[in-house]
Amino acid sequence: MSETQTAPAAPAAPVLDTVEHAASTPDVEQPWAELGLKPDEYANIREIIGRRPTIAELAMYSVMWSEHCSYKSSKIHFKLWGENTTDEMREKLLVGIGENAGVVDIGDGWAVTFKVESHNHPSYIEPYQGAATGVGGIIRDIMSMGARPIAVMDPLRFGNLHHPDTQRVLPGVVAGVGGYGNCIGLPNIGGEVVFDDCYQGNPLVNALCVGAMRVEDIHLAKASGVGNKVILFGARTGGDGIGGVSVLASETFDEGGPTKRPAVQVGDPFAEKVLIECCLDLYAAGVVDGIQDLGGAGLSCATSELASNGDGGMQVELSLVPLRDASLQPQEILMSESQERMMAVVEPKHLEQFMAITDRWDVEATVIGEVTDGEHLVITWHGETIVDVPPRSVAHEGPTYDRPLARPAYLDELNASGTAALAKPQTGDEIRAQLLTLLGSPNLCDKSWITDQYDRYVLGNTALAQPDDSGVVRVDEETGRGVAISTDCNSRFTKLDPYTGAQLALAEAYRNVATSGAAPLAVTDCLNFGSPEDPGVMWQFRESIRGIAEGCKFLGIPVTGGNVSFYNQTGDVAIHPTPVIGVLGGMDDVSKRSGSGFRSDDAHVYLLGTTRDELDGSEWAHVVHKHLGGVPPQVDLTAEQALGRVLVEAARSGIVEAAHDLSEGGLAIALAEACMRHGVGVTVDGLDQLGADADGNPLDVFTTLFSESSARALVAVPAGHAAEFEALLGDVPHARIGVTGGRDLDVVGHFSVSVAELRSAHQFTLPAVFGG
Amino acid sequence: MKVGVVTFPGSLDDRDAARAVRECGGEAVPLWHGDADLKGVDAVILPGGFSYGDYLRCGAIARFAPVMDALVPAAQGGLPVLGICNGFQVLTESHLLPGALIRNDHRKFNCVDQRLVVENASTAWTSDFEAGQEITIVLKNGEGGFVADEKTLDVLEGEGRVVFRYVPDADGRNPNGSYRHIAGITNERGNVVGLMPHPEHAVEAGYGPSLDGRGFFTSIIKQTLESAATA
């Protein structure tokens, strides 16, 4: 049969929207609104490139200018980071904000990089895969700095423990975090599990990864050197991605159409494990000039960022991209968020060796383009140009908004309704009963149902993990040099006062790290908020950043990077502002770290810091009275610093038997946890004299036990070292409140409870809900 | 004294096993899954991890790696082999050890400090222990339930080839539903040992629940030195 004449009319093949075609068809209707662009943003794109964008260009701009990739609502407030970073703070920073992850000098030629990111919305839709790919994504960020990933953490927030949807979301998220992390072989060394009704329709799944490398091995995401090859390697590209991709799919095809596009990305931790080892071999061989992970916005992001950060342009032939689904259109390939992919820039003379290494690991690698002179990112499809743009305009010069902000009107009333009027327990028996209630409450109960699903030992360098105050891992096997990390945020405090609450989160993470014996060095943050279009939320956001930035300046530890997650809300109702803060500290020898549990009898127990009447926003008010109101505890960063110095110094001298920070649930919970850890009791005395209210009157024992004043820690020191320890304390307020030993937590004159009873109150909450 | 440690794609605890060998005085030799070459080592460790993602069945694909073509006959000829966790799964899939490991009965991955009883202290890898000794090492897996038919179980018991048993909890349960609380077994000759828990995570003070894992590595090192001396 002779083709063209007699064949039935083929369905009109969609015309390839080349640059040429776009230039000659300026008036074509384009789906910019469906892709989430605003009219002025679309106009802006036309102005930048001097014509209408091709469909491929439109795809790139729309994903790169999305809130997630461009930080368009938040960027304007980021200048607070810079303004609050002193030269002294910068000195320790080998790479600062703006790269895939910041890098900190920890001494002896070692560098560490760490970052926390959110994967909230995908984890609500498909808890297992959402959480798994969240872990996978942050690990690639760390790899792309040239580091070997050495540990992960997972700050998690869920709705009500007893809500049926929590039964769906929590086990899936936990299995996903574990499924990915365990299979890829990274120890999970900590995180958070918080339950609050505000997260019911919008749980928070944040993931942190830390990596280590020699200082000289730092790699950056840039494409330089004309003629250098651009290589895509790792998994094949499929139609994975949410939102935009499906818009494009339906845009281009009316009927019959291509295969369906998945709404959910599926992670392949095995592929990523192989990718890690492969990348490390590539780095060791010195064959990588620039490197970038593929995460949100996939190839659009990787190509435009690499080109934008380099000194030339880039040319890519998109049809060379290995596909999992042959029906993908070029614009879809650009937007696909398929996991477990990386992009490298490689000098031609290293190409052969590069390919030999990827072959050895059975990793598919394809040269898809090269670095060019000039300043354009040019992408072709079977030789025809479909993208020709200035890469900076895609990657770094997206829109920025100065959105209106306003202090929410409800705050006055909320701040006025403190806990003073709430009924407090009067007798020792009542205090005892409330202690047990709190110990079994969702936020304070034993989390091992969750954390036992995570491998905390793999790699053999874990010195501390859950349930201690921070995760501590060795970096250098010769010397024991290593790092400690803690993530924290009490979002009830941020709800009451975002500035103070954010500083309290910073202070808590700082304190946790110091409690383990590490000197705090640097900060990462994951800012989880509601809609930026709500002025109240925007105000919370700005206040939180201000709190963190000013707090960091005071403490002398720089923010190295982080992540912003907006639109965490159900209908009009936003979650509590939740700026999760991760603090990283360094230690010369992590075998000297302090654990949180009492270990032996007859150690002296000290309470360091000042206890005030601070029950507003506390766990006690939340659990016992379902109350949230008043003002959060006072922040005293001078006191935090002094406390931190003592804790680090004491650990270094090897005289600490246990150290535990005080946070949710205050002294009572800290004591109970220290006893339960290794089954060693404590006799506590003299609490009646310990704290004072604003007028200088002594606090009642209940308030002393449950207040959540910050800048406090519990330390146990063997009697023989007590004098040495006291000499270290300087002007840090302190009191010797007890002696370890026995099998009970005995608060003399008030109540006594056996460690066994503490444990049975503590252990069964999660198993009762999720099964044994 | 050279102990080979095999790396499959997806092996995770290979570096840890090598470190444990070194910590206990041996030389660790990396072996690559793709090479049918044991490099003249005196013993081999198949480490923990998720070889090939453990996607089909744990250890099922690793079994067919070229290195196994060399290892299986060597093990049958008496070369000491220790399979830890995924390595144990590879050994059962290769039929060097009987039985199989299935999904934990509670269906969750489980990472705990686990008490074990050493039942057989005369294998190549356990001679530094005493029979009846209790040790605590790390257990971490999703598919650690040891199963076999009754006959096989009886043979294992009868021939003293159960090497480790979990110490059951107060309710008489072990951590993964293993039949007869079996945590580790050996072959007839006593040179091939497989177990789910991880001795390599209990060899250094400050990194792991105890130092009880050292016995595995000191046993094999001593035994090799002795047999070299008598040879």
Added chain:
Amino acid sequence: MGSIVVDVMLKPEILDPQGQAVAGALPRLGFDGFTDVRQGKRFVLTVDGDVTDEHLAAAREAAEKLLSNPVIEDVVAVHVLDEQAAAAEGSGEAEDGEQ
């Protein structure tokens, strides 16, 4: 005693790392003829007595509600397991009679 089989597969557009691992292993074992492998789940639900239409309807509902995750999986078949095949399953014989 009757049995109902429910077959669940990942949606075709969803990445299947398990199937890929098998697909990668087959050629290494000398099986070259297969171009793709997908791995799914097969549930066998047992009922007392013969399988009724109610049972089948319940199985179909359970398949959608519990046995599959509609975000990533499809229920590709719900059918009665015939006696003979069931006997073979019991005795472990391979069988290609279901076609």
Added chain:
Amino acid sequence: MGSIVVDVMLKPEILDPQGQAVAGALPRLGFDGFTDVRQGKRFVLTVDGDVTDEHLAAAREAAEKLLSNPVIEDVVAVHVLDEQAAAAEGSGEAEDGEQ
């Protein structure tokens, strides 16, 4: 393009924690009629062109060698997936035509 289905089930005497979990969950969702549940694996192997006897033989061999572990599992069926059913799998429709 043809496809071969390989069904693998745990041997009846082997504990099946996943099947048990499903069996436990069904009554909680109001499905009372099922007395037992077993969960197995279903592989779909794709070949270029039509399925030949050689393909089937290779699939049977792969099923015994790789896709199942004879110590704990049985290969309960190896059969050609019929076109119609395959189309339904593609489109994700539930289907009880295989009976």
